[in-house]
Amino acid sequence: MSLLSKKAVVLLLTAAASLGALNASAAKATASDKAPAQVVSMLGGKFKFTLPKGFIANPLPAGDAATGTAGATGTMYTNQTTKTVVIAAENTIPGGANVKDNDGPFLDSAAADFASEQAKALPDFTKLSEKSLTQKGTGLGLRQIDSTATQGGGKTLDTTVMAASNTRMAIVQVISRLSDNGGHETLVKQIVSGK
Numbered sequence: 064m065s066l067l068s069k070k071a072v073v074l075l076l077t078a079a080a081s082l083g084a085l086n087a088s089a090a091k092a093t094a095s096d097k098a099p100a101q102v103v104s105m106l107g108g109k110f111k112f113t114l115p116k117g118f119i120a121n122p123l124p125a126g127d128a129a130t131g132t133a134g135a136t137g138t139m140y141t142n143q144t145t146k147t148v149v150i151a152a153e154n155t156i157p158g159g160a161n162v163k164d165n166d167g168p169f170l171d172s173a174a175a176d177f178a179s180e181q182a183k184a185l186p187d188f189t190k191l192s193e194k195s196l197t198q199k200g201t202g203l204g205l206r207q208i209d210s211t212a213t214q215g216g217g218k219t220l221d222t223t224v225m226a227a228s229n230t231r232m233a234i235v236q237v238i239s240r241l242s243d244n245g246g247h248e249t250l251v252k253q254i255v256s257g258k
Contacts, residue, residue: 098116098117098118098119100113100114100115100116101113101118101140102114103235105151105153105231105235106153106203106227106228106229106233107228107229107231109201109226110198110201110203110228110233110257111257112253112257112258113253113258114149114250114253115250117142117145118140118141119141119142119143120139121140122137122139123137123139135152135153135154136152136153137150137151138150145240146240147238147239147240147246147247147250148215148237149236149238149250150235150236150238151233151234152233153232153234154231154232155230155231155232156227156231159230161229161230162227162228162229163204164203164227165202165204167195170195170206170226173206173232174193174225177223177225177234178190178193181210181223185212185213186213187211187212187213188212189210189211189212190209190210191211192207192209193206193207193208196255198255199257200257203226203228204227205224205255206225207223207251208222208223209222211241214238217240217241218241220237220238220239220240220241220247221236221238221239222247222251223235224237224251224255235254237251
């Protein structure tokens with residue numbers, strides 16, 4: 064893996080692997096439909112979006128040096144009503160790299176590396192599309208990969224959005240039921256627009 068923060072990928076894949084536990088935690092979640100909308104802020108506030116009502120935040124375990132994730136942070140947001148998961152992870156770019164807010168070559172390489180890692184981790188990973196976006200108002204460059212895979216016991220729609228600024232990289236993954244295409248697309252648009 065050349066430029067993509069391996070630490071962030073490890074953190075994200077660990078979180079995705081924990082989706083099997085989502086069904087077990089569903090019984091423990093209380094009134095997720097009444098949970099307020101939540102503002103998620105990453106990259107020092109340059110990458111912000113609001114999750115609609117119904118998502119409950121669960122911090123992911125802090126990264127550690129033994130697993131190669133030192134400095135990584137993340138939160139898994141779950142909506143029991145829609146069975147949607149949003150994982151937001153952030154980490155330092157390895158090798159002391161410092162990138163611009165819209166560094167095309169870095170983001171292109173990061174997206175390619177991430178898709179390759181997902182294909183290795185998920186046997187039925189199918190990449191549907193990849194988009195290069197720039198957030199209006201902030202100028203922050205984003206890469207969006209849309210895919211399908213089996214996670215948490217069923218077939219899912221997955222969208223991964225990547226951004227980087229200075230020495231930090233952010234990855235947001237939206238995982239929805241295959242049958243919830245409309246809800247998935249609406250949520251992804253809200254995230255990439257920064258609303």
